[in-house]
Amino acid sequence: MKKIIIALAIILANFSIEAQVKTPQSSPKATIQQSVGLTDVEIEYSRPSARGRAVFGNLIPFGKVWRTGANENTTISFSDDVVIDGKTLKKGKYSLYTVPKIESWEIIFYKTTDNWGNPEEWKEENVALRATVKPETLNKSVDTFTIGISGLDNNFAFLEISWENSYVALKFEVPTQKKATANIERALSGPASADYFAAAQFLFQSNGDNVKALEYINKSLELAKDKPFWYNRLKSLIQAKLGDKKGAIESAKASLAAAELAKNQDYVKMNKDSIAEWSKS
Numbered sequence: 001m002k003k004i005i006i007a008l009a010i011i012l013a014n015f016s017i018e019a020q021v022k023t024p025q026s027s028p029k030a031t032i033q034q035s036v037g038l039t040d041v042e043i044e045y046s047r048p049s050a051r052g053r054a055v056f057g058n059l060i061p062f063g064k065v066w067r068t069g070a071n072e073n074t075t076i077s078f079s080d081d082v083v084i085d086g087k088t089l090k091k092g093k094y095s096l097y098t099v100p101k102i103e104s105w106e107i108i109f110y111k112t113t114d115n116w117g118n119p120e121e122w123k124e125e126n127v128a129l130r131a132t133v134k135p136e137t138l139n140k141s142v143d144t145f146t147i148g149i150s151g152l153d154n155n156f157a158f159l160e161i162s163w164e165n166s167y168v169a170l171k172f173e174v175p176t177q178k179k180a181t182a183n184i185e186r187a188l189s190g191p192a193s194a195d196y197f198a199a200a201q202f203l204f205q206s207n208g209d210n211v212k213a214l215e216y217i218n219k220s221l222e223l224a225k226d227k228p229f230w231y232n233r234l235k236s237l238i239q240a241k242l243g244d245k246k247g248a249i250e251s252a253k254a255s256l257a258a259a260e261l262a263k264n265q266d267y268v269k270m271n272k273d274s275i276a277e278w279s280k281s
Contacts, residue, residue, distance in 0.1 A: 027070035027145075034149045036157040037176030039082065041149060045074035045096075049144045055164040056100050065108070067117045068098045068161070069145060075113050076159070083173040085131045094128055096147075098161070098168075100135075105168045107131045107159075136167045196220035197231060204238050214238045229258035229267050236274060245278045252278070 027046040034041045048070040053059050060066050068074045077093035095113045099106035111126040112119065119126075142162045151158040151169070154176045158169040186192070200216035203209055217235045221227055232255035239248035252271045259267035 025071075029071075030147075032147065032149060034152075034157070036149070036152060036172075037154045037174045038080070038179045039174040039176070040079040041157075042077045043075070043096075043147055043149070045147055046070040046072070047145050050141075050164055051143070056166055057102075060100055062101050063099065065118055065122065066098050066100060068096045069147075072116050073113050074147070076109070078172075078174075080175050080179070082175075084129055084170065087129055087131075089129045089172075100166070103134070104132050105135055105161075107133060107168070107170050131170055133168045133170050136169075138162065138165045138167050141165050142167075193220045193223035196223065197234070200238065201234055204234065204241070210238050210241050214242065227254065227258060229255045229262060229264065231255075232258065233267060233271065236271075240274070240278060245281055249275055249278050 025046070027048040029044065029046050032041075032043040046069050050059075056062065073095035075093055076096050078089065078091050080091050082089050082091075089109055093113055094109040094111060095115060097108040097110055097118070099108070108130050109128045110119070111128050141164055145163040146161070148160045148162075149157050150160055151171075156171055156173045158171050160167070160169045162168075196216045197220040200213045200220060203213035203216070214235070217231065217238060221231055221235065224231060232251045236248045236251035236255060239245075239251060252275050256268060256271035256275070259265075259271060
């Protein structure tokens with residue numbers, strides 16, 4: 001029995017050692033993160049190399065859907081809606097497919113990103129956007145497949161794909177003007193309810209100026225369309241800290257009613273406990 005256990009231990013130890021051996025990937029992964037105006041773009045892909053092989057028309061057949069890279073899906077994500085060829089691509093993450101041809105390339109943004117390579121079943125309803133670009137011929141061959149973002153402008157950039165002697169660039173437009181204008185208007189309109197709440201919470205939790213904290217939480221409640229239960233909860237705690245137990249109970253009751261409506265049992269209990277405690281003093 002001991003011999004069997006020892007043999008198993010040796011086998012498991014060898015397996016563990018083998019499992020820890022790492023070797024370079026033939027198509028290493030790469031991640032690109034780029035801000036275009038106020039929009040964040042991220043690309044994840046694997047980079048195969050030609051290594052003397054003819055690529056387009058041979059390794060990558062013309063006229064067929066290509067995974068646009070190697071291994072798992074090449075993915076691209078946008079933090080905002082973008083416009084490509086006059087069409088809107090909703091913000092989110094997409095797998096990137098292409099159909100290389102001699103005279104043109106199709107660039108396809110596909111909704112599912114968990115395919116290994118091409119989907120087992122291509123579904124046209126999963127195509128979020130399809131665009132056509134004209135390829136250019138490079139003077140110098142690119143041995144390792146490359147995707148990049150360049151031609152940066154506040155309002156647009158180009159998604160670039162290059163390999164062998166082929167190069168394509170797809171322009172995408174970002175909503176910088178719209179977002180910047182909204183940010184400016186928000187800033188010029190003054191602090192929002194959440195800003196006053198955050199300031200009050202900081203002062204209370206850091207044992208700061210609680211008179212000022214009460215001023216901020218009152219302003220926060222004044223600006224809030226609804227009166228969140230956590231707002232009145234904080235107000236009750238500030239009032240109690242300032243010795244205003246009567247006011248604290250009133251605020252706690254308002255928080256309790258809102259918490260019960262929201263079915264938040266944690267705040268229901270905290271408010272009931274506080275009301276009971278402050279009622280004694």
